[in-house]
Amino acid sequence: MKLSHFNLDIPEKLLAEFPSENRDEARLMVVDRKTQTIEHKLFKDLIDYFDEGDVMVLNNTKVFPARLYGNKEKTGARIEVFLLRELSAEQRLWDVLVDPARKIRIGNKLYFGDDESLVAEVIDNTTSRGRTLRFLYDGSYEEFREKLTELGETPLPKYLNREVVPEDAERYQTIYATEEGAVAAPTAGLHFSKHLLKRLEIKGVDFAEVTLHIGLGTFNPVEVEDLSKHKMDSEEMQITQEACDIVNKAKENKKRVCAVGTTSMRALESTVSSSHTLNPYEGWTNKFIFPPYDFSIANCMITNFHMQKSTLLMMVSAFCGHDLMKKAYAEAIKENYRFYTYGDAMLIL
Known part of the structure; x- marks a missing residue:
């Protein structure tokens, strides 16, 4: 067919x-x-x-709450980061999608949360929108995953074209x-x-x-x-x-x-x-x-x-x-x- x-x-x-x-x-x-x-x-x-x-x-x-929003260092540009797959728990490496992608290059840092307690560094380009991030966080792995859950948002499909509500x-x-x-x-x-x-x-x-x-x-x-x-x-x-x-x-x-x-x-x-x-x-x-x-x-x-x-x-x-x-x-x-x-x-x- x-x-x-x-x-x-x-x-x-x-x-x-x-x-x-x-x-x-x-x-x-x-x-x-x-x-x-x-x-x-x-x-x-x-x-x-x-x-x-x-x-x-x-x-x-x-x-898991896979959609995060961070700010790019220096410019403060708002960047959506969609967590796809954990590559290494020990090194806190993740495959992600970023949007807008054209602004995000190897070596850039992204800051998450009002207190910027979670930081990620771009270490590789994988596809046009794909990046590998290394998360930098002072705490245990369990605390790091709790922080991702706290900052993450329910990853509703984009075609719903609406804000996430608590019930989601x-x-x-x-x-x-x-x-x-x-x-x-x-x-x-x-x-x-x-x-x-x-x-x-x-x-x-x-x-x-x-x-x-x-x-x-x-x-x-x-x-x-x-x-x-x-x-x-x-x-x-x-x-x-x-x-x-x-x-x-x-x-x-x-x-x-x-x-x-x-x-x-x-x-x-x-x-x-x-x-x-x-x-x-x-x-x-x-x-x-x-x-x-x-x-x-x-x-x-x-x-x-x-x-x-x-x-x-x-x-x-x-x-x-x-x-x-x-x-x-x-x-x-x-x-x-x-x-x-x-x-x-x-x-x-």
Whole structure:
């Protein structure tokens, strides 16, 4: 398939700037691949589609407050610093993006906080906007990380085009997030409430947790018409033996294995054995899933409504079937579903 197959005309008014008032009361579109039918529900109705022994695979990554604002030495120019990846805890080295980048050169120093208690020195250029920073801070590593958290801001996607509000710190995080390391939330999981998880647990649904730390590369635009030539950025992931045992048992028993979000799906598909079972893994993945693709592990998935031409939309198309995906998106637009990060959800059976 080509990039042009993923052109969608999504009205700007459908972009969700804020989450629904209650997590599990977002709308849910249920798409059945066998019958090619579409139903309209609420997210909390999800429980009606799962039974004892079914498994939901959750990405337990936790978003850290990755967006900082500092001032350049001498000029005092305000610079946005987006933390991407810690390179060395001992040396306090980080890969970051800076904006505006043209003002930031090797050797420059940036000062953070009203008291300028945190300083960073630019030691390398990595891309047009990318830099390597060495943070200078008098204190232990734990105190340094606390300072980053104190000064950092919830890294809402730029396309929301609004100020971060205090509620975002909690709502741009799944309720089961435990492993810090993501710069963006696994958005399909944002719809789960504690009450809904408990109801699913009482019904006998099992949960397998995987970790995939989402980087900004997930949202990089695809700029080649031939999708096979697009390169995904690598993201760190981990799947434990315990998670494998839960998933493989469900597969063996012909139960539902539901990937909650494209990141969970990508993690699952990154470590498949020759017999189509899940293997434990700790490392990195740059797997790019686009049609046509044969999925090995999950047989249903939960996902949000994504941007046109995005790698996330391409994965959904591969799983749902391209024609049915386009039909579902047309229906979502007609029915005024909310799109993107804080938008509504889709269950593909």
